[in-house]
Amino acid sequence: MRKTLADWRPAIDDAIADLVPREIDTDYLESFFGDPTYEYDPDGIQRALSNPIWDLLDRGGKRWRAVLFLVFIEGFGEDPAEYLPYACIPEILHNGTIIVDDVEDGAAIRRGEPALHHGYGQDVALNAGNAMYFLPLKVLADDPADLPADRRLAAYEMLTYELNRTHLGQGMDICWHNESEVRATPEQYLEMCACKTGCLGRIVARLAAIIADQPPEVEEAVARYAELTAVAFQIGDDILDVENSLGRAGDFGKEFGNDIHEGKTTLLVIHAMQQSDSEQAKRLQEILNADSNTDAEVREALEIIEETGSLASARERALDLAAQARAEIEPLEFDDETGRKLREFTEFVIDRDE
Amino acid sequence: MRKTLADWRPAIDDAIADLVPREIDTDYLESFFGDPTYEYDPDGIQRALSNPIWDLLDRGGKRWRAVLFLVFIEGFGEDPAEYLPYACIPEILHNGTIIVDDVEDGAAIRRGEPALHHGYGQDVALNAGNAMYFLPLKVLADDPADLPADRRLAAYEMLTYELNRTHLGQGMDICWHNESEVRATPEQYLEMCACKTGCLGRIVARLAAIIADQPPEVEEAVARYAELTAVAFQIGDDILDVENSLGRAGDFGKEFGNDIHEGKTTLLVIHAMQQSDSEQAKRLQEILNADSNTDAEVREALEIIEETGSLASARERALDLAAQARAEIEPLEFDDETGRKLREFTEFVIDRDE
Structure with missing residues (x-):
């Protein structure tokens, strides 16, 4: 049984x-x-590495990226058990970006506990996060599945391409975060x-396609599937943050209006700025720019987002991307x-409460 | 003329x-x-990227890593002008590590101006530094010198191997820095x-050897040359910090006793701890551990280092490594x-004042 x-x-x-x-x-x-040169x-x-990683x-995480990789491998007719080391590549990369993002965002909490840079110091956390960008690539050199050289080269080139775009995206996000408009x-x-x-x-999907020697059009199709699902998932995250804060699924508390407090530029915020009258837009901008906000101010911003139909619009967009x-x-x-x-992954996008 | x-x-x-x-x-x-998927x-x-980079x-830096690469390329009988994009790989990697190290160390100054995370914010600086770990690898995929696939694969594997060891070294350094003994x-x-x-x-040397299709024993010899030179150079740095602080080449001021203030574990400190009597060792440890030190305390630490013959011993070691x-x-x-x-690079190790 599969x-x-x-x-x-566990595997x-x-x-x-x-x-x-x-x-x-x-x-x-x-x-x-x-071998060490010295000792x-x-x-x-x-x-410096094992403890923080x-x-x-151990705080959790569902290892979705590794699991999705194995689903693809199986879908391509290969035995997933043989490719477990490769499944670690996107999973370790992802967890590395989490550590680094938390430092960049000055995050306090990660998976219910202090973000790693709080517990281990910024230096240890950052170095561990960055080490996780290179540790898993060692799998390609070790080559436990005995892949031919052209596929290993394709994997390195794909990883370089996608990791460059990752930093481009993070650059855009950070830049908007720091801007006053x-x-x-x-x-x-x-x-x-x-x-x-x-x-x-895309790394998850393309790595599976490259390893299973799929033609370029299949690699590109699964890459688009994974990219679309990820974008839909991100919008789902932004929606959940607003919905939970509006009290529909939650209550006031630590998680109340996270994205508003952080001044994040989300699809909902962009839509609300475009659809609100100039006074509302000015007010929303003020609240997003403020160093700190009262619960009443956060609620005011959330209501502007809701009244402008931004929740409904974002939800429609996310569902469309998942489709x-x-x-x-x-x-x-x-x-x-x-x-x-594979359909299950895309349905999880909106239909979840965490 | 060469x-x-x-x-x-400039090139x-x-x-x-x-x-x-x-x-x-x-x-x-x-x-x-x-192409973007959207915009x-x-x-x-x-x-987020171009300005901080x-x-x-533009603050300076002699581009030694790129220059050394070109010296090797020329020494291997190739035309360096054809391999300039590849020379950027170690140079951009190096400058990326500088930005990240400065965040990890909480450094205030870099090349005479505020460290990047002070001018641009920690988020922008870090993301730019991390982006520089992947941006230059694109050269291998673009392949302007039309290298055969096996050499490109060898370059990726070498880079993965060496960048993993880089984070191992940084992990050791950070770990010691945080320890009280x-x-x-x-x-x-x-x-x-x-x-x-x-x-x-090693990346500089091995990349040149791989590109110029040198046999493994040549690649390993130039890698050892570059590693030994770099280690000697680092010890030279540690010596300069103490010598300048002892007033032999400098004076009190901003740069006075940098490494002591930071509590850095250097070869000189390790030697001094081993060679000093237990009271001196205890005192040196106290000064290194303190959150802040007076000029008199820094001078006391420097004198313990000098009296134990640690400067002379480190100098001997650096010269031996250069040889x-x-x-x-x-x-x-x-x-x-x-x-x-190539000899000139090794002689620069000790014989410099910056």
């Missing part, structure tokens, strides 16, 4: 532990990083999501179970 | 500007990052330098001018 999505998690964590063990010793360091300090590496991973167009917002979040999805994602994979004629699992 | 080392700088900066132009427009974004924001990318580059051995200190600084040097570096390239039978230039 595994369900959640069944994979994925075991594969991650093969790359970054929970306990660091000299044998691991020599086998993974090569390694395994205790230091324990504290496993702290974050909402300037981005809805299309630029979608591009930011496509780059920042979508590229990790586009499903349309991308339809012609690929995956088996029924793979098709069902 | 160019001198300094002659290359190197032009090559960097081909990768990251001073003025960002849509044409550049589309040609470098591929790019060139103004945002100008502010060029601000740092000097615990590292001299051999571990050298390893930290070999990883953190040496790997960038080892020269010995590595001797059997390679480079032409006279290449040999002279």
Whole structure:
């Protein structure tokens, strides 16, 4: 019987532990990083890499990127169990970006606990996050699946391409965040999501396609599926933040109006600025720019977003993107179970409460 | 006539500007990052990437890594002018690590001006620094020198290997920095330098060897030359910091006792801890651990370092490493001018005042 999505998690964590063990010793360091010229300090590496990385991973996370990779591998007719080390590539990359993003955003909390730079110091957290950009690429050189050279080269080139776009997207997001006026167009917002979040999805899909030796049109179709799903998911996140804050699914509290407090430029904010009268727009901008906001001010901003129909519009956009994602994979004629699992990912976009 | 080392700088900066132009427009974004799915924001990318990157580059820096790469290329009998884009790879990587290191160390000043995270905000600086880890790798995919696939794959694998070791070295350094006791051995200190600084040097040398299709033993010899030179250079840096602070080449002021103030574990500190009596060792440790120090306390620490013969011992070690570096390239039978230039790099290690 084929595994369900959640069944994979323990095996994925075991594969991650093969790359970054929970306990660091000299044998691991020599086998993974090569012989030292002089002498390694395994205790230091324990504290600088393994501890922060496993702290974050053990806080949860569903390993969706690794699971989606394995779904594709299976859909392409290969045995997912043979490709577990490769499934770690997007998963470790993703968790690395989380650590770095939290430093960049000055985030306080991650998965219910202090963000890593609070517990470990900014220096350790950042270096661990950045190390996670390169640690998993070692899998391609180790080549446990004995891939031919052209596929390994294609994987490196794909990763370079997508990771460049990731930093482009993060650059756009940060830049808007620091500006005193909402300037981005809805299309630029979608591009930011496509780059920042979508590229990790594209890595998942393209890596599976490259490894399973799929033709370019299949690689591009699954990449678009993953990108569209990721963009829809990001918009879903922005919607949830507003909906929960409006009290429909939550209450006042720590999570109340997160995105408003942060002054984030979301698709909802862009839409609300365009659709509101000039006085409302000015007020929304003021609240977004303020260093701190009262609950009443946050509610005022949320109400402008709601009154301008921005929630409904964003929801429609997210559902449309999810439908586009499903349309991308339809012609690929995956088996029924793979098709069902891939559709499930796109349906999760809006229909969730966390 | 062949160019001198300094002659290359303008051409190197032009090559960097081909990768990251001073003025960002849509044409550049589309040609470098591929077509947008929706719409790019060139103004945002100008502010998020191009401005901070060029601000740092325009502050100076001798582009030694790019120059050394071109010296190797010429020594291997190729025309350096044809490989300028590849020379940017280690140079941009190096400058990216500078931005990230400054965030990790909480540095105030870089090349005489505020560190980038002070001028641009931590988020912009970090993202720009991280982007510089991937931007130059694009050269391998663009492949302006039309390299065969096996060399491009070898370059990616080499870069992954060395960049993993870079983060290992930085992890050791950070870890010691945060500890309340000097615990590292001299051999571990050298390893930290070999990883953190040496790997960038190894990238310079190995990339040139891979591109010029040199046999593995030549690639390894030039890699060792570059690593040894880099380690010697790092020890030279540590020596200069103490010497300048002891007033032999400087005076009290902003730069007085930098490494002591930061509590850095250097080869000199490790040696001084080992060679001093227990009272002196305890005092040195106290001063290194303190959140702030008076000039008198810094001078006390410097004097312990001097009295224990740590300066002389470190100088001897650096000169020995530089000699080892020269010995590595001797059997390679480079032409006279290449040999002279490569020796020049190793002689610069100690014999400098900045």
